[in-house]
Amino acid sequence: MEAFTFHNPTRIHFGVGMISKLGKEMQDAGIKSCLMVAGEGSIKQNSVYTQVLDTLNNHHITVHEAWGVQANPTLAKVREMVTLAHTLKAQAILAVGGGSVIDSAKAVAAGVFLDDPWDAFGGNVPVKQALPIYTVLTISATGSEMNGNSVLTNTDTKQKWAFYSPLVYPQVSIIDPAVQCSLPFKQTASGAIDAISHVLEYYFVNQTALSTQAIDDALMKTIVDMTDRLMENPGDLVARGNLAWCATLALNGISGMGMKGGDWACHQIEHAFSALHPDIAHGEGLGVVFPAWIEYMSEKYPSRYARWAKNVWGEDSVSRGVQRFRDKIEAWGLSGSLRDLGIRERELPELLELIMIRPTVGAVSKLSAAEVEALLMLAY
């Protein structure tokens, strides 16, 4: 097993009604005012907003509100919120929403100490300070509630880039699965594919990390089973809860220990899709890339991909495993190809250019531009 360091200081309160714990947590940390970052208002329809205001009021915490974060969140919106955080002298950033909202909150928390928040994403300017971050999760997908990652799109340059800092792990994240029962199934399924993809980014990198692979098998199988249950009954709280916790574990470190940091070719490829088409849901895009990537890579490394087909899908061949994965994605109502996603063949050269910001992508195998092009054709 390869060497690794594990450290994840985020405190999770998980369960129905747990939003009520937020106010005391922030009060105990000495916070008197915060900037709440939120999306386009769904939290006003499902009682989350009211629950958040109640617990903050009960603990005498002033809340200023910044609404309007969209899926595939943008640098422009973050810059606007950084200005607001400065003006309000916010002591903490509270993200109430899904991965886009939490990622934006992290960029704001670090951005108030930088000339420009995008500096963190270039990787040239190190993040040395950040406001404390609290989150109330409303859709399980990205794992951002328990890690130090943030992904943002610079719409001017069509760059969808990430940054990582140990300083932007949330202090406390609240995961109440009940608030996810009103999600449209397509969002639930897209989140499930996102979570499976996080596990897959690690799974094939190192065959000596047997304990991590066994945990990853467990996570992937449970995510598939729970999503199937939620397609039948969106109010199934047992399935909501288990899907939610698996999605958190899929990118909080546990799923990748001994995996040398993971592969990440598929994420880099998908980020180019949504940089070009901001309407593409991240999870849905990954559901197109990953089956093609597994198909392509399994010819190079048959045995490690065979393990996945066997352990996750109970199939004796990779091609049958990939078929089961594709069938599942289709059954969940998600796109099965680049074409279905709305990407046109003539856009492929521009996509390729956005993907290949370095000479190769990936770690299991370092894919050249020609190989990524072949993979895109396979996914088209």
Added chain:
Amino acid sequence: MEAFTFHNPTRIHFGVGMISKLGKEMQDAGIKSCLMVAGEGSIKQNSVYTQVLDTLNNHHITVHEAWGVQANPTLAKVREMVTLAHTLKAQAILAVGGGSVIDSAKAVAAGVFLDDPWDAFGGNVPVKQALPIYTVLTISATGSEMNGNSVLTNTDTKQKWAFYSPLVYPQVSIIDPAVQCSLPFKQTASGAIDAISHVLEYYFVNQTALSTQAIDDALMKTIVDMTDRLMENPGDLVARGNLAWCATLALNGISGMGMKGGDWACHQIEHAFSALHPDIAHGEGLGVVFPAWIEYMSEKYPSRYARWAKNVWGEDSVSRGVQRFRDKIEAWGLSGSLRDLGIRERELPELLELIMIRPTVGAVSKLSAAEVEALLMLAY
């Protein structure tokens, strides 16, 4: 899935050569002198002691040494070390050893702020402060390197009691699987049973925590497979590493989320064995109690025990699963019954008295004294 809170702030450095990271970690925390707690000298035979001194010297940290912690560590020894920590004005406690050493270090770290360290174990005096704890692990078993638990024996009263405090999670723990290659196989196997037992204490409590159960299946199966490999080849570093990481995960919180805190009847029963016979290895004792407990409990709750037999052992009946578990314990050279452990039938009444400090034990089912007696007979 039941509500839970997860928070584990310990930083793990895992891998061959990682002991070298200790000095900088302590220096970065501003520590200039520490009290090193250790066992009976095995770390002088396997280079661990030299590696620890090197990294501390390189970072100008003065180390005072307290040797002599034994398996089933005692309150008397902890009291002695608390006095030493006071005299030396130690800024931190460094545990270099296995679970007994780390548990003792935790009792010292909290004990310096109490009238008597045993106060923490009674649960009557809350732990409000503790010195920071650092650990270098030399045998994977208890998970103490990444949790807030400590178990100690008061030999005067024959009480083997535990305490938990969020203040005694180690700041940093180093897990170098290579230093475990020289362990006698019986110690490796006893540690493996201890780790499996931690998972089992949670596994049966709640059938709605499907994600946790799936992870637990993965942990138990991997522990069994890796221990089998180590019986063949004690120097198998892949097996050492994966066993070590599973043992840490078995009691760092991950294996028990949504399981309402676990059952713990078997641990309470085993603690009485070793309070009476301090020479009984904790893991070996648990290997006698657990099969009997599963057999006994499966008559009350057939389906949840059937899942274990199926998923961990591939067997269609609990009795065959228990048989496979017992066969494995025997194959690893560990005792299969109370009689084999050296406990005499005439000691059973005293055992029962030590176990039943409350009217019932356990959570899956609250076992009365009569039921525990029946269980002991089954294990005899």
